[in-house]
Amino acid sequence: xxxxxxxxxxxxxxDKKNQESPLLSLKKDLELYHESIREVAIxxxxxxxxxxxxFVAHQHQxxxxxxxxxxxxxxxxxxxxxxxLEEFIDxxxxxxxxKEAFIKSxxxxxxxxxxxxxxxxxxxxxxxxxxxNNVKTP
Numbered sequence: 001x002x003x004x005x006x007x008x009x010x011x012x013x014x015d016k017k018n019q020e021s022p023l024l025s026l027k028k029d030l031e032l033y034h035e036s037i038r039e040v041a042i043x044x045x046x047x048x049x050x051x052x053x054x055f056v057a058h059q060h061q062x063x064x065x066x067x068x069x070x071x072x073x074x075x076x077x078x079x080x081x082x083x084x085l086e087e088f089i090d091x092x093x094x095x096x097x098x099k100e101a102f103i104k105s106x107x108x109x110x111x112x113x114x115x116x117x118x119x120x121x122x123x124x125x126x127x128x129x130x131x132x133n134n135v136k137t138p
Contacts, residue, residue, distance in 0.1 A: 050084035
């Protein structure tokens, strides 16, 4: 599946904020979202849906996974969908021949969110630690 197939309409130019680096705004949003994302990851694993939860971070319309955090409802820059390795294989985003390599590189889903970050230029996997640098001291 091509990235264009995943993405629907692009946001209007007027909707775009000053985004020299979209990853900076994503990090900011993940600092707000990380507890919710971790809960969903654990739920996916406990319910036996997948041992490999993947979260799709995007700013466009995406037809991958199920929406769990909507930027319009939350007043943030990024929307997050919950997905799994199995869906990524079914949709051809990860080739069956690359499944074992993906599993070997997959970090513990209790400690890291596996994010598939989609931007107009393309998409890539990023791991975001739930705890490191996210724990605020009083």
